[in-house]
Amino acid sequence: MKSVCVFCGSSFGNRKEYEAAARATGAAIARSGLRLVYGGARVGLMGAVADGALAEGGEVIGVLPVALQEKELAHPGLSALHVVSSMHERKAMMADLSDGFIALPGGAGTLEELFEVWTWGQLGYHEKPCGFLNAAGFYDGLLTFLDRQRDEGFVRAEMRDMVLVRETAEEMLAAFESYLPPATPKWIERGET
Template identity: 70%
Template sequence: MKSICVFCGSSFGARALYTDAARATGRVIAEAGLTVVYGGASVGLMGVVADAALSAGGTVIGVLPKVLEEKELAHKGLTELHIVDSMHERKALMADLSDGFAALPGGAGTMEEIFEIWTWGQLGLHRKPCGFVNIDGFYDGLIGFLDHQTREGFMKPVMRDMVKVAPTPEDLIAQFNRYEPPATPKWIGKDET
């Protein structure tokens, strides 16, 4: 593994512990000798992750759509900043540049990004790990719902097990290093859910 994409909020959230966790995530990734790939903005937890990785001597690659660059959200101090035409291009390039995907607390955009990359993995479009850094139980309700979907037959356990959950970025990276993707993508068998 050479790089981890971090999906997270463009705001700071209601509690300082989210900022602390974003700072720790950027630092831990950099100290592990990995590159941070993220959405390229200077605001919210996104900017905190980037600044922390840079401060720890790490490499940070941002990918930002033109529409957000025009709103002056681009982080000007990154190792690399790719400006793309659309949100779709942003996600595709971030996926290409990354060997794993971690979601910190965030809103709808964070959810959309991590769920899309997880879905791509289920379909066999990549074999990379993804997961949630579950800061102070932020994702407990979501994890419970994913387990509910599995119990109710809308997701096979092997697909549910693809997404990892850890309380710290160190723990998530350790899980990523041990990750084994499913032997068979979702739509290979006749009765796949």
């Protein structure tokens, strides 16, 4: 593993624990000798995760759509900033540059980004780990719903277990190192309902 992508909010949220978790995640990635890949902005948790990695001397790669760069949201201190034409191109480049994916607290965009790479893993498009860093219990309600999807037969247990859940970046990075993708067929077999 060389690079870890972090998806997170462009705001700080209402609890100081979220910013602390973002800074700690960036720092842990850098201390592990890994490169941070993220959305390229200087605001909210996005800026905090980048600042955490940069403070530890880490390499930080941002990927930012031109529309957001024009609003002066780009982080000025990154190792590299890729400016792309669209959100679709942003997500594809972030996925290509990364060997694993962490979702910190965030909004709809954060969820959409993590769910997309998780779905790609379920479909066998990649074998990279992904997980929710459950800072201050932020994802508790969502995790209950994901378990219900499994329990109601919409997600196989192996596919539900693909998305890891940890409370600290160090725990998540350790889980990434030992991650093995499920060796189960990705599609419902004929005759199953």
